[in-house]
Amino acid sequence: MHPSKVDRNRLARLTDLPNVGKAMAGDLRLLGITEPEQLKGRCPFELYRDLCRKTGVRHDPCVIDVFMSVTSFMEGFEAEPWWYFTVERKRMLGTVRIRN
Numbered sequence: 001m002h003p004s005k006v007d008r009n010r011l012a013r014l015t016d017l018p019n020v021g022k023a024m025a026g027d028l029r030l031l032g033i034t035e036p037e038q039l040k041g042r043c044p045f046e047l048y049r050d051l052c053r054k055t056g057v058r059h060d061p062c063v064i065d066v067f068m069s070v071t072s073f074m075e076g077f078e079a080e081p082w083w084y085f086t087v088e089r090k091r092m093l094g095t096v097r098i099r100n
Helices: 022-030 044-055 062-074 082-093
Strands: none
Touching: 022 044, 022 062, 044 062, 062 082
């Protein structure tokens, strides 16, 4: 769901989370997550690692950004677009390039 449409008081399905559509909801279910509450306290990097292992595919790193957005949201922060987390992900992974 688009972050601007998320209602924290109506989180019945995974697709009620910011940046989660049918495909991402399917990925979360593959990881055993069936309800938004199950994302509380989860590490987005571990979710990504587990998804890659389960599927046998290295997913686009932007998937980490989505996982960062939903775990952050479930910890009580504002709903943000997934790309809001890209710089933080790159910084945490040491992949930020400074351009002159």
